[in-house]
Amino acid sequence: MKKLIALLMTTALIVASLAGCGGKDAKETTSAKKTTEAAKDETTKAAENGESKAEEKTTAAKDASEGGTFTVGFDQDFPPMGFVGDDGEFTGFDLELAAEVAKRLGLEIKYQPITWDFKDMELNSGTIDCIWNGFTMNGREDEYTWSEPYLNNSQVFVVNAEAGIVTWDDLKGKAVTVQVDSSAEAALKDNPDLTATFGSLDTCAEYNTAFMELESGAVDAIAMDVVVAGYQIESRGSNFAILEQEISTEEYGIGFKKGNEELRDKVQAILEEMAEDGTMSEISMKWFGSDITTIGK
Template sequence: MKKIYLFGVLAALMLAGCSGAKTTESTSASQETSKTASESGKAADTDNKNTFTVGFDQDFPPMGFVGDDGQFTGFDLDLAAEVAKRLGKEIKYQPIAWDAKDMELSSGTIDCIWNGFSIQGREDKYTWSKPYMKNDQVFVVKSGSNIDSIEDLAGKKVEVQADSSAEAALKADPDMVKTFDSLQTVADYNTGFMDLDMGGVDAIAMDSVVANYQITKRGGSGFTVLDTPLASEEYGIGFKLGNESLRDEVQAKLDEMKADGSLKTISEKWFGKDVTTLE
């Protein structure tokens, strides 16, 4: 999120000529790529009920990210677009800072968080859809690093995305963390992979879905996922606590997509097989 600071009278006079928001167009969405919190709140107040605004981390492929063409894309975003279409609403993709997601949801800037969002450990903080996909938290290391197990991480530098499920899993196991040389946070996993590749860290703790996608995109041979997962979980769609009405509308459309095969088709597009678990 950009923060606009006013420095004196001249800056105030120039504000009208500045913009804190940048938009790009996709097939079915006007995608807002940058807003201040106050601007976003005002936009939410004026939005009508014909929009469905999805909050997501734009550096979280293959669930939601910026494609080579500069447009937002991803498995979760495709699901959200199909749901919006069936609801008769315009889809809006709103990239958010992951550690500010609760503020975005409570302020009304977004209608839901839909982007590889793990239910476990957050059960009472949101109104949830049914789980639709399974995932593990894993460690990724450089191939040939002689790190073959979690035990080999003793004395090593480990990196994790701030406010992620992997970070929560590590916080729940302080005895493991004590064996590391250090545990540091990073804003997104693209940066994490660069740090790992350059030798700044020895391992990344992250979602297996994202790890496998990132490794494949980088040629498939430079990185390795350790066999033993840190934790197992399920993905769901998180709505503001108490917003059961919108949750039920969205869930009904997801159930339709499961029944008519659309959920499977979108999954096969991104993963080559049906990885969804919606019942």
């Protein structure tokens, strides 16, 4: 009997012990489950908050860009169309026109200086919205979506006034320079009979260098835009002259990426508005002393 009682007591103790262990495991499992669920909830909340913040950021970025920018690509060494002024700021006839257009469109103007022979890459990559810098349309008609021409121009030779060079015949055997990938270079390529008479025909990166070379006697003539030549001669106060005979005549326009008629049309409408209210004439008078623009005429 004692043995039976002892056996029963032992069994009861074992069961109680097992029940205790099971209770602890259950509590721990429940606790772990709650912790996991809480962590999961926190993670979910964090993720949702993160998404919400990302959404807010995207919306904010969108709102910030509602006005947008108008990014103009230009050669910063091409006065008076676009260049660095004495105050270190970008300025010029074309840049002033562009700033007024941007203002009337409700856009922020951004001047983006570019290396001229990389201009197409800049335009096609979206770095710039247009090329606006004494940009010749002739010969490039199918390469861009163009505005209407706003200036007439011609390509000419600039020489030292005391060099005895008066006509093209006087350029025989002489050293001539021209800006790389410029309209003047294209015009000379179209006139091989003329260039064959030169002693040499070299290219330069920009016309400031070309004028320094002309002044020093390193070259005898520069082929370039007459609009730019006139400004350079007046601003430098040096003894330069423009040969009367023109290499070619041309028109300036604003070049947009091929197919971007939407932006072109907006800009064109503003230019016509500026021509009608006299703003374009005022800007031309400021830079050239006369109204040489062609829109609306």
